[in-house]
Amino acid sequence: MAAPMELYCWASGWGLPTVDPDCLTVLTYARFTGAPLKVHKITNPWRSPSGTLPALRTKDEGILSDTHQIITHLRKQKFNADYDLSARQGADTLAFVSLLQKKLLPVLIHTFWGDAKNYVEHTRKWYAEAIPFPLNFFLPSRMQKQQLERLQVVCGENYLDSEEELEKELYREACECLTLLSQRLGRQKFFFGDSPASLDAFVFSHLAPLLKAKLPNGKLQHHLKSLQNLCNYCTAILSLYFPWDEGDPPPVVPKAAAGDGSESEEEPYKRRNQILSVLVGLAAMVGYAFLSGIISVQRQAPSQLRPRAITLEEEEEEEEE
Structure with a gap:
């Protein structure tokens, strides 16, 4: 039996089963198709084979990190949630995914990473x-910088305008996008009927974090909660495809007794993580010691270079300096 694909x-x-929208898209699509x-x-993320998340380890194409590339690969493996869609429904999928990327994603980035109160407290x-x-x-903080750079790319030249005006425009367009999604869904179970498609994976992964996160500043969240069919839609997907608490299945075998080799497969990443953690911690401590004056390098004249005992009082004086 071939080894299963591995998703990090x-x-x-x-x-939620995962807090990251891109990871949630891939994981939800996989649940829809039974991959x-x-x-x-x-x-x-350093434990990921690509150093980023999500990452899919495949047998044929190596490591894939882009969300769309991962979904395309799953389709090639005959796990296609859009198999029964018509040409028009396929076109609608592309249009709505583009709408999510242009109108809703910028506000999600701003809400979680740009809004100071939400970022610090949540x-x-x-x-x-x-x-x-x-x-x-x-x-x-490094992730925040990357997300804000991503927001700048999405917004383009408008990002250089007044931050207050930009924020108002982003939230206005996001509210319109949510209202349009609510109207398009209507009373249906999924966007194209009774079976989920890739569009549902993208919509759910954008809405669920906004719905479930406990944000201190949640004005867009309030608008989403006013659209009851979208709230019910997210709740239904969670209960149907992620029925365990926070999306995690209950443990079947204790870790100490597991004998399926999973620990040995992750051992290289654990070892790398431990080494990097020790090196980063050591470098931080040494750097702090030099900057604060705890450790200093002094040059002495040759006549002063003679062996002498270092007393406790001398050590304390050096620390005070």
Whole structure:
């Protein structure tokens, strides 16, 4: 039996199977199609074979990290959620996915990473608590920088305008997008009837984090919660395809007794993580010691270079300097 494909994604949180929208898109699409994936939910992207999340390890195409590339690969493996769609429905899928990328994604980035209150009290707090030490000291801010750069690319030249005006425009367009999605869904179970398609994976992964996160500043969240059919839609997908708490299945075998070789497969990444953590921590401590004056390098004249005992009082004086 061929080894299953391996998906590396961010861990569960906020009542969701994974907190990252891109990871959630891939994981939801895989659940829709029944693709046999061995899922690794992690809190350290350095444990991913690509260094980023999501990442799919495949037998034929190596490591895939782009969401659309991963879904395309699953389709090639005969796991196609859009198999029964008509040409018009396929065109609608492309149009709505483009709408999500242009109108809703920028506000999601701004809500979670750009809004100072939300970032400090919710986003950074979760990642800082989830990411292992010492990476949790700098990875959240690095991720924020990457997300804001992504927002700048999406917004283009408008990003250079007044931040207040840009924020108003982004939220206005996002509210219109949510209203349009609500009207398009109507009373249907999914966007194209009774069976989920790739569009449902994209819509769900954009709406669910906004719906489930406990944001201190949630004005767009309030608008989403006013659209009851979209809220019911997200709740139904969670209960149907991720029926366990926070999307995690209940443990079947204790880790200490597991004998399926999964631990040995992840051992290289654990070892790499441990080494990097030690090196980063050591470098941070040495750098702090030099900057604060705890450690200093002094040159002495040759006549002063003679062996002498270092007393406790001398050590304390050097620290005070």
